[in-house]
Amino acid sequence: LQCPLTLDQEAAAMFLDALNTDTVPVPGTALGSAVRAALRRFPKESRVPKIVVLLTDGEDTRDTDPLGAARAAKEAGVKLYTIGIGTPQGDVIKLRGAGGAVEGFKKDEKGETVLSRLDEGTLAEMARLTGGEYVRGAPDDAEIPPLAARISGRSTAALATKTYREREERYK
Numbered sequence: 001l002q003c004p005l006t007l008d009q010e011a012a013a014m015f016l017d018a019l020n021t022d023t024v025p026v027p028g029t030a031l032g033s034a035v036r037a038a039l040r041r042f043p044k045e046s047r048v049p050k051i052v053v054l055l056t057d058g059e060d061t062r063d064t065d066p067l068g069a070a071r072a073a074k075e076a077g078v079k080l081y082t083i084g085i086g087t088p089q090g091d092v093i094k095l096r097g098a099g100g101a102v103e104g105f106k107k108d109e110k111g112e113t114v115l116s117r118l119d120e121g122t123l124a125e126m127a128r129l130t131g132g133e134y135v136r137g138a139p140d141d142a143e144i145p146p147l148a149a150r151i152s153g154r155s156t157a158a159l160a161t162k163t164y165r166e167r168e169e170r171y172k
Contacts, residue, residue: 003015029057029060031054031064032068033064034064035054050076052078054081056084071129080127080132081134081151082123082127084137086116087117088118092105093116120134133150
C-alpha cells in the first residue's frame with residue numbers, strides 16, 4: 001500500500017502524485033494479491049462499511065486468483081468497486097520521460113512490445129461477487145464522480161476524525 005487510510009484528501013493526492021511506473025519493482029499485475037493485501041488493512045471487528053476501489057486493467061499476470069480474493073473479500077464484508085482501465089483489444093504501455101513526453105514503449109524480456117488488455121469479465125465478476133460495482137474507465141474520468149457519489153452514499157455513516165492533544169513536560 002502506497003497511501004495509508006486517511007480522510008486527508010491533500011495527503012492522498014500527494015501520495016498519488018508520487019506514483020509512477022517505477023514505484024513497483026517487479027512488473028506485472030498480481031490482482032488477487034493486491035486485494036488480499038487490502039483486506040489485511042481492515043480491522044477485523046468493525047461496523048464501518050469496508051470498500052476497496054481497484055483501478056486496473058484487470059489482467060492478472062501472476063496467477064494470483066483474483067476471483068478467490070473477491071470471495072475472501074465478500075467473507076470479510078468488503079465490497080470491491082472496480083474501474084477498468086484500457087481496452088479489451090489491448091494497447092501499448094507508454095514510457096514517459098521527466099517532462100511527460102513519450103520516450104518509448106514497454107518491452108518484455110524477449111524485446112517484444114508489451115500490450116495491456118482490459119479484462120472486463122474478471123473485474124465485473126469481482127465486483128458482482130462482493131456486491132460492489134464495475135465501471136469502465138473513460139479518458140476524461142467522467143465515470144469517477146458518479147461512482148464516488150454512489151460509494152460515499154453508502155459509507156458516510158461511520159466516518160469521523162478525532163484530534164488528540166498530548167502534552168509533554170519538557171522543562172523539569
